[in-house]
Amino acid sequence: MDIIEKTLSTIGDESRIQKQTSVSGGDINHAFYVQTERQAYFIKTNAGVPSHFFQAEAEGLQTIQQTKTIRVPSVYHYDMPENREPAALVMEWIESGNRNDHAALGHQLAHMHKHTSNSYGYGAPTFVGQLDQPNTWAPSWVDYYRTCRLGAQLDIGISKKRMTNKRRKRMEALMSRLDQYLPAHPEASLLHGDLWGGNYMMDEHGQPVLIDPSILYGDHAFELAFTEVFGGFPADFYNHYQEVFPLPEHYEEIKPLYQLFYLLAHLNMFGESYGPAVDRILKHYTE
Known part of the structure; x- marks a missing residue:
């Protein structure tokens, strides 16, 4: 089981992956659009990062979300690897639009x-x-x-x-x-x-x-x-x-x-x- 399947199983989505595509996610992580039978996700993965690497991003997003002032992706799961093993951050997939406000x-x-x-x-x-x-x-x-x-x-x-x-x-x-x-x-x-x-x-x-x-x-x-x-x-x-x-x-x-x-x-x-x-x-x- 790869890191994406393992992580989706952790959050309770064991439905079949219908589509998985690599997307731009910066220079640091691997990033993927993942569509299961249940919903779409944006998933970042990395290996060899400190245990708080994805935690810091997730908690930042959650703190901003709590202000109810500006949209951020909802966070579903983040790993805190102890031995720099592969880790993932699972978020809501947000479709981008053409109009910029x-x-x-x-x-x-x-x-x-x-x-x-x-x-x-x-x-x-x-x-x-x-x-x-x-x-x-x-x-x-x-x-x-x-x-x-x-x-x-x-x-x-x-x-x-x-x-x-x-x-x-x-x-x-x-x-x-x-x-x-x-x-x-x-x-x-x-x-x-x-x-x-x-x-x-x-x-x-x-x-x-x-x-x-x-x-x-x-x-x-x-x-x-x-x-x-x-x-x-x-x-x-x-x-x-x-x-x-x-x-x-x-x-x-x-x-x-x-x-x-x-x-x-x-x-x-x-x-x-x-x-x-x-x-x-x-x-x-x-x-």
Whole structure:
């Protein structure tokens, strides 16, 4: 019995598989559309991943779903492999549509961001792409961002030899003065945490669906800054977002600091092609 049949049996669907097709699921997992006699599923599989790999994604989706603000796929099952054996995440299959309602995406995301916590960060490790994302709860957003975001990427960069002496010195200088730039106590909004163009879709009715979260609670400007890293979303998204949850007046000043985290992660995952963008931001804030 393969991993897909085994997993479907675990959730009580032992009906015959009528169709199984490989679909695009990112660079990390194998992903499949599976139609049984009972229903259709979206199933991700992987082997050799940490035990909490699929748990982090599943719990992120479930947390967003509980806000009742924006659609996410329902989660039916996830494995927590102890010995890096093959594992699966089973979700609702959502048909994609041709109409894109970016106004609804902005509006609904802003309402999701209105769900808040009393602390910053998250109480369990997650992932950014293939990289481990350590998380703790912190009373200050600056403390969380310094330690769990910039500090974690600095450590990875040192281990991967992505940090030149000048780059490392600038990183350490910026981290030491981070409280000069970032708000210590913005609203601790529920954030998707990895919101780029590939991590949302539109369903058959043209309504937005969030996928592949790496959730945390933090400054909502952090989320919006990431949407602008690779070209930005359509104007309707930003206009309707700000009708519900306006960005702070200092957003343009802090946006590069928030984009720095994602550029560091890409530098650590994909190499020096992201180095110049990292260096420009570091130079701007340290010279």
